[in-house]
Amino acid sequence: MKHILLITTRDQGGIIYAVSKILYEFGLNIEKNDEFVDKERGLFFMRTEIGEANKKFDREGVLAGLHDVLGKEASITLKQAQKKSLLILATKENHCLGDLLLRYESGELNAHIQAVIANHDTLANLVERFHIPFHCVSSLEFDQNLGRAAHEEQIAHIIDSYAPDVIALAKYMRILSPAFVARYFGKMINIHHSFLPAFIGANPYKQAYQRGVKIIGATAHFVTQDLDEGPIITQDITKIDHTYSWQDMQKAGRDIEKSVFAHALDLVLHDRVFINQNKTIIF
Template identity: 45%
Template sequence: MSEFRKRRIQSFLEKHQDRARLLISCPDQPGIVAAVTNFLYERGANIVESNQYSTDPEGGTFFLRIEFDCPHIRVRKEEIENEFSPIAERFSMDWRLSLHTHLKKMAVFVSKEEHCLLELLWEWQAGELLADFALVISNHEHMRETVESFGIPYYYIPVTKETKQEAEQQQIALLKQYDIDVIVLARYMQILSPSFVAQFPSKIINIHHSFLPAFIGARPYEQAYRRGVKLIGATSHYVTDDLDEGPIIEQDVERVDHKHHVEDLKRIGRIIEKTVLVRALKWHLQDRVIIHGNKTIVFK
């Protein structure tokens, strides 16, 4: 870790040592916000950011994200969680409380294309990606030197049709060894098995080089070129058993025209891909995403 990053992280931890985040989803009904904010007030908390949304005030689902400062929250977290449980039960809440200073442990999977991984490394090195970059797993060797130059462990696990199950077992063992919180597929060109995905529900983020649901599967830029599209884009989403159909976190597009060939589309697409992936990952790391069915609520 660079000295600059160390200073950046240390400053962040010191500044936000008393900050926490509370995420809630529950059936919409009167009194939710009042109950939550009064609970925090009674424990000496000061709300610094609050976002809420309802799918329908009459029988819909209510979503709430609150950031608050509370003295000694790091040692009081379990106590506050226990005290909040009766309120959560009363409103049938699905909820979680997380510390602002908890840096999620992140694993990145990559194949041959390097642009998304490099963007993640640069953002992390600059202190802009607030995560514990724990390891990189690849089915190719060529990024080892680059990754290890950042002081990050690199694991080469080749994958073939015959060895896929064994390879995934090795990957799972590593992820559990490092106690990983989030897995980022930075153009990892292998389809994860349902058994792998089941081990990490809502913890795997993918970047798809297409503006989903268009051009699902392999060679999307070739598909787009043949179709004569005027917009190309990228989609970052959570991975589920349905290929490229998990809850979407972020998307973006760029205009193209008849003068752009397949290689032009790929070049433009790479810029969109890395931008969209980093944006989605940051929102996940900051607990700004709540999954609702096959959709997401993103409090930016």
């Protein structure tokens, strides 16, 4: 059984030696190690893949030993390297959701998709083909009668019933309240086109076509209370030219969105991402 050790601590001399010594004393073998020092903040980040030399080990003893040498304020996580639970939020667009469902069916996702929640029923048939629970919480119904807070509370109730490790916003076209974001901070990952903030509102690809842009991109990021400004996980672009219609641009953009989103989720699902203020460290 493989384990993943994640450490964020104040930078100081001898950290790698001290950590390695503790792991060795508990019969654990380092199979892969990555580290980074943020010199501006004086922080040390470390991700270690560990193989067990023995079938059982004293996990709490390892954590106590690491805190003894690194300090009680150090952030230390030691977990089994296993598939995480994933819940997806969606609206009407099917390209990112469909791509994740296909990757899931083929075994490419390091996750178990627990359910899909959407604020329209448009994608119900797609999701049910993969034998995954689908929940529709109509935003229109709540907006007209009960309001935004009630709508989010109903969604939160469903999310909490599954208790997912990660929440993927697969083109979920709703602005989330600060309270909702805080409730799942560090768990929610969003994907959007990289025209922001230049082309916002309806049909950004038509706006970009009218402006004559020469590249199309996508950005995957953690969701924070600052709209579309959370720590970036992955980005990519593709070049286009004057021969592209806005429909061609939209197709190219959706292809980029799918690949960027899947890559970002893969990194998070394998515990390769550290949040460092409004940036990320990727191992």
